[in-house]
Amino acid sequence: MQKGYLGVDIGSISTKGVIIDENNKIIAEKYLWTEGDPINAVKNVVNSLKEQVKDKNIKVRAVGTTGSARKLIGTILNAQVIKNEITAHAIGTLSIYPDVRTIFEIGGQDSKIILIEDGIVVDYAMNTLCAAGTGSFLSSQAKRLGLQVEQFGEFALQSKNPTKIAARCTVFAESDLVHKAQIGHKKEDIIAGLCKAVVTNYLNNVGKGKKIKSPIVFQGGVSKNIGVIKAFEDETGEKIYVDKYAHLMGALGVAMLAKNSGKEQNFDFDIAEMHFETRGVECAKCANNCEIICIYKNDHLVDAWGNKCDNGAVV
Ligand code: SF4
Incomplete structure (x- = not known):
């Protein structure tokens, strides 16, 4: 009998699991949408x-959880380890890229940067407030242009002249995109412009003031987008390295x-x-008046999420 270890990374948009x-x-491995129901997703x-x-003669001997609903899912799975996303992502990435110095991560609803020296996390930043640099922003803009987000990358690579999109926030970006489409910019140029805007927004916000050193590894759902x-x-x-397991790195790390x-x-x-x-x-x-969801078991607070910054964290 071989030993196995389960890792689950549960975010507001997607839930990932590996053994x-x-x-x-x-x-x-498994990746699916959380769809507002973390318990069912897990x-x-x-x-x-x-x-x-x-059929593999595997016995799972320990469980780890990470992501925004990690405490809730950790309670349900009786996990041995419940760890924040920064540590989980860093551990997972280092197992594949031992020399990594910078990790870019863009997920469905938030983004992070993690800086590593000699295998140790020395700095990081997270952005949960601005949606303009995230996967859900790209998905909604894809819909607006009548495309699936999966088609975005290929389209972007066809562009010779990316359109300049103002992407400081989603509202500006959306109205600018509609305007650029109306005045006749080509679809591939608008899409390449959007990809560029997501990157500029990321580097100017989450990456602000950070010393970005190579090797750079890019992960999270948006890393599947070649644009x-x-x-x-x-x-x-x-050079930006993207692993085939880029979307599973947090689950791998916590496993x-x-x-x-x-x-x-x-x-x-x-x-x-x-x-x-x-x-x-x-x-x-x-x-912002964020709605914070608190989960109780027998009147005991197990987990809480929905706060867009640490000031609103429920302790
Ligand atoms: S302070 Fe409260 S309302 Fe404001 S962003 Fe943070 S969690 Fe949301």
Whole structure:
């Protein structure tokens, strides 16, 4: 019987899960949309992973969770390790690119930069407030142009003359995009302009003041977009590495942390039916008035999310 380790990375947009073996090799993987229901998303991910390993003589011996709903999912899965995304992403990336100095990450609703020296995280930044540099922004603009976001990259590469798009915020970007389409800019030029705008926005916000050093690894859902990869290469003048597991790096990292935790016990893929109560509170600390979702089990606060900054974190 071979040992396996489960890692789950649960964000507001997508839920990712992997099972690794003792050599950190991914032997099962699943990526799906969270669709506002993290508990159901994680059940589907775990069931899919179970199906993938059922003939492989694998016993899962430890579980790790990361991502915005990591505490909730960690409680459900009885996880040995519950870790923040920065650590999980850094560990996962270092296992594949041991020399990495900079990690760019653009996910569905947030983006991060992680700076690494000699295998240790020395600085990082996250941006959850501005949507103009994220995957959901690109998806909504793709729809506006009558395309699937998956087609974006190919289109962008056809452009000889990217349109300049004002992308400081989503509202500006959207009205500018409509205007540029109306005055006859080609679709591929607008799309290349959008990819460039996402990159400029990222570097000017999340990457502001950061010393970006190569090797640079790009990950998160948006790293699948070759238009954005090219825009990053043009802006930084450096090669941008994107791994085939770029979308699973957080899950991989936290599976490795679970493996190395030394706290092993069998995980039988039976997810306990637990009763959770959800209560919403509005953060009044700034005009955003974020709705924070608090999850309780037996009147005990298990997890909370929805705060766009740390000032609104529920302790
Ligand atoms: S969590 Fe609170 S302080 Fe932070 S952006 Fe939202 S409303 Fe403002």
